[in-house]
Amino acid sequence: MRSFPALARRTAVPLIAAAVALAGGSLAPAGAATGDSWKVPAQAWLTIKGHGYGHGHGMSQYGAEGAAREGLSAREIIDFYYPGTTWGTAKGPVSVLITADTDDDLVVVARPGLVLRDSAVEGRTVLPDNGASRWRIDVGGAGSDRVSFLKGGRWHRFSTLRGTGQLGAAGQPITLVTPSGTRAYRGWLQLAAPSGSSRARDTVNVLTLENYVRGVVPLEIPALWSPAAVQAQSIAARTYASYERAHPLGSTYQICDTSSCQVYGGYDAEHPAANDAVDATRRQALLADGEPAFTQFGASSGGWTSAGSVSYLTAREDPYDGWSGNPVHAWSLKLADTRLEQAWPALGNLQRITVTRRDGNGDWGGRVAAMTLVGSDGKVVVSGDTFRSVLGLRSTWLTFKVGQRSGARQVMAPRDATPDVLTTGTR
Structure with missing residues (x-):
């Protein structure tokens, strides 16, 4: 079973399940220093108010x-x-890693018109309509990929490949079988070796843009x-x-x-x-x-986009984000102080939260860039992105309100770590 490394190019680029689950501006100033600070008593509630969902770059x-x-x-x-x-x-064309297929082989549901291509051989082979229920490309004992079909409850060898194998269906969708189920794809499905000596394999969908x-x-x-x-x-x-x-x-x-x-x-x-x-x-x-x-x-800028890594990802006021159907333009979350103490155990008992730098745009001075958490045993300096990621918050554009729990039994707020995607299923 393969586990894929973190793929972080988009870095929280996001969207939300919020839409379904909940049923010409100015350039940004430089990051602004701030003295926002909140004393945290023992057994405290932290109410976090925020704007937006995601990193805020671009649309x-x-x-x-x-x-x-x-x-x-x-x-x-x-x-x-x-x-x-x-x-x-x-x-x-574009080639897409299919991350759900983690078992180092490529299995598809048999259908009329299945075609096999070997990157080391000219032409293609139309696979026979022989009563098989599945076709598979996997790694053979000698390290070469091989093609087999499932019939009568067992796998039968069909051929050995000299190069990278691809399966297609003459322009029709082809159904991939993964450990978690099946899904149909356009184009070609190929089993590719990340390195020449490894028996690990990636399942890749190659299709038109x-x-x-x-x-x-x-x-x-x-x-x-x-x-x-x-x-x-x-x-x-x-x-x-x-x-x-x-x-x-x-x-x-x-x-x-x-x-x-x-x-x-x-x-x-x-x-x-x-x-x-x-x-x-x-x-x-x-x-x-x-x-x-x-x-x-x-998903949502919260009313200001944030500056990204390139000049055209600018920070600017966004007058379109706050329409009545946006449930994450403004949001709030209540959690116990112990949630932060568990996330950063070096703190001991949390005593103070100080926001030291924001981006300077919008309510409260904008998105948090840096903050310091002070506790009975020490202090922790974290970026706004780290604070958001560890606590599963919707964005770094946030502020705090601190209240006493008055000895009430701790209630842990659920992590809001849903990927920022506007829809789920047929999202």
Whole structure:
């Protein structure tokens, strides 16, 4: 059983399950120092109030819907959230790591028209319709990959490969079998070796960029939102994949299928309305200096986007994020002081919280950049991102209110660590 290393390119780029689960601005000033400090008595409640969901870089997905409801087109939405980029096109294949397939083989459901390709051999082989229920590529005893089929309750050898093996279905979806279930994908599924000497294998989906975006959009934004918002998501997703393709995450693939990159669910995730948005924006993408732009996006800016790693991910006031349907524009969470003491045991008993630096934008001085926790046994200096990650908070744009628990029995607040994705299932 393989476990994949953390894939952190997108770093909390996010969206939310919140939409389903809950049913021209100015440039940013430099990070601002702050003296915000809260004394924490023994047995305290901490009420954390915040804005937004995610890192805040680039497009707010709730903001995109708010903008669409005010009459902005997809291009106007994109131009607002990625100022300084130019319009271009993107096409060609993309290779996606399928992280759910962790068992170092590639198993697909048998169907008419299955085709096998060997990267070391010209042409392709149409697999026989021989009554098999499954076809498999795995690693043989000599280290070469082999092809087998399941029939009569046992596996039968079909051939040995000289190179990397791919299975496709002549343009039709092909159903992958993983330890957790089955899922259909467009294009080709291949079993690839990360290194020449390893018996470990990656399952990779190779398909056109347009078909890939079809499997992303309904998992990143509700497909039945305003067409302009869904079209804007299509453009951002296509551009993001193009950027990752130019900066691949692995030796056998270019992008992953989780929220560490952008969520991709293959053919099974597609939705007719999202497909319409993809078709309406076919090949449209953003460029920066002639190359694909790094179009990060997140669920909710909370009213201000935050500056990212490139010039076009600017901090600016976002007038579109606060529409009435956004449940995470403003939020609050109540937890016991012991939650922090358990997270940072070097503190002992928590006595004081001090925010030392914010980004300077919006309520309370903006997103927390740095803070100090002081306890009876010592102090801990943490970044806002670390504080958010450890406690599972929605964003770093937050402030505190401290109250006495008055000896009440501790109630642990649940971690709000849901990936920032706007939808789940047919997200």
